[in-house]
Amino acid sequence: MSVRLLYKEGVLTARLSGEIDHHTSAEIREEIDETSQKLKPYCLRLDFTEVPFMDSSGIGLILGRIRLYKFWKGHVVLTGLSANVSKMVELSGIGSIAVIEKEAG
Amino acid sequence: MKPVNKVEFNFPSNSVNEGFARAAVSSFLAQLDPTVADLTDMKTAVSEAVTNAIVHGYRDNIGIVYITVKIFENGKAIVKVRDKGCGIPDIKQAMEPLYTTGGEERAGLGFAVMQSFCDSLRVTSKENKGTSVTLTKFFERKE
Numbered sequence: 001m002s003v004r005l006l007y008k009e010g011v012l013t014a015r016l017s018g019e020i021d022h023h024t025s026a027e028i029r030e031e032i033d034e035t036s037q038k039l040k041p042y043c044l045r046l047d048f049t050e051v052p053f054m055d056s057s058g059i060g061l062i063l064g065r066i067r068l069y070k071f072w073k074g075h076v077v078l079t080g081l082s083a084n085v086s087k088m089v090e091l092s093g094i095g096s097i098a099v100i101e102k103e104a105g
Numbered sequence: 106m107k108p109v110n111k112v113e114f115n116f117p118s119n120s121v122n123e124g125f126a127r128a129a130v131s132s133f134l135a136q137l138d139p140t141v142a143d144l145t146d147m148k149t150a151v152s153e154a155v156t157n158a159i160v161h162g163y164r165d166n167i168g169i170v171y172i173t174v175k176i177f178e179n180g181k182a183i184v185k186v187r188d189k190g191c192g193i194p195d196i197k198q199a200m201e202p203l204y205t206t207g208g209e210e211r212a213g214l215g216f217a218v219m220q221s222f223c224d225s226l227r228v229t230s231k232e233n234k235g236t237s238v239t240l241t242k243f244f245e246r247k248e
Contacts, residue, residue: 021127055218056153056215063210091221092214
C-alpha cells in the first residue's frame with residue numbers, strides 16, 4: 001500500500017495504490033492527516049484508480065476524513081472508483097456526504 | 106453433500122495477515138472457475154470476517170484465527186472463520202448496520218457487507234469462548 005500526496009491551490013490529492021483493509025488504512029490515515037492538518041486544504045481528493053480491492057475499512061477511512069475536513073469546512077471528493085470499490089461505496093450510502101467523480105483523473 | 110475439496114489454515118491475529126487470509130481463500134476458490142465479480146465479493150466478505158476476529162474477537166490479545174474452506178460440486182463454497190476470542194454478547198445488535206464498538210474509524214458495516222456479498226451468513230458466538238462466522242456463496246461457472 002502506498003499514498004502519494006499532491007497539493008495544489010487548496011486541493012490535496014491522495015493517490016492511493018494497493019489493497020485497502022483494516023491493516024493498510026491505518027498507514028493511509030496517518031499520511032493524509034499529517035499533511036491535511038498542516039495545510040488545511042478546502043478539498044481532499046481521494047483517488048482510487050490504483051486500488052483493486054477495498055473492504056469496509058475503506059469506508060471508515062473516508063468517513064473519518066470527512067469528519068476531519070469538517071473542522072475547517074472542507075470537503076472530500078472520491079475519484080477513480082473500480083467496480084469493487086464502487087459497490088462498497090454504494091452499500092455504505094456515503095454518496096450523500098462525499099462527492100463522487102465518475103471519471104478517474 | 107460431501108465437499109469435493111477442502112482447506113484449513115490458521116494464523117495469529119496480526120492485522121498484517123488480513124491480506125494473506127483473503128488471498129488464500131480466493132486462490133483456493135479459483136478451482137470453481139468463478140467470475141471476477143463473485144470472487145471479489147467472497148474475498149471482501151472474508152476480509153470483513155477476519156477483521157472482526159482480529160479487531161473485536163481478540164481486541165486485547167493476539168489469538169489464533171481459524172479458517173476452513175469447502176467447495177462442492179454444484180459450485181457452492183462455504184467459508185468458516187472462527188476465533189476463540191471474547192465473543193459477541195448481543196449478535197442481533199452487532200449485526201445492525203452502522204453499529205460498532207470499534208471506534209470512530211470503523212464504519213460498522215462488516216456484517217452488512219458479509220450479508221450482501223454472500224448468499225447466506227450464519228453467526229454463532231459465546232461470550233469468552235469465541236465466534237464463528239459461516240459464509241456461503243454459490244458460484245456460477247464462467248461460460
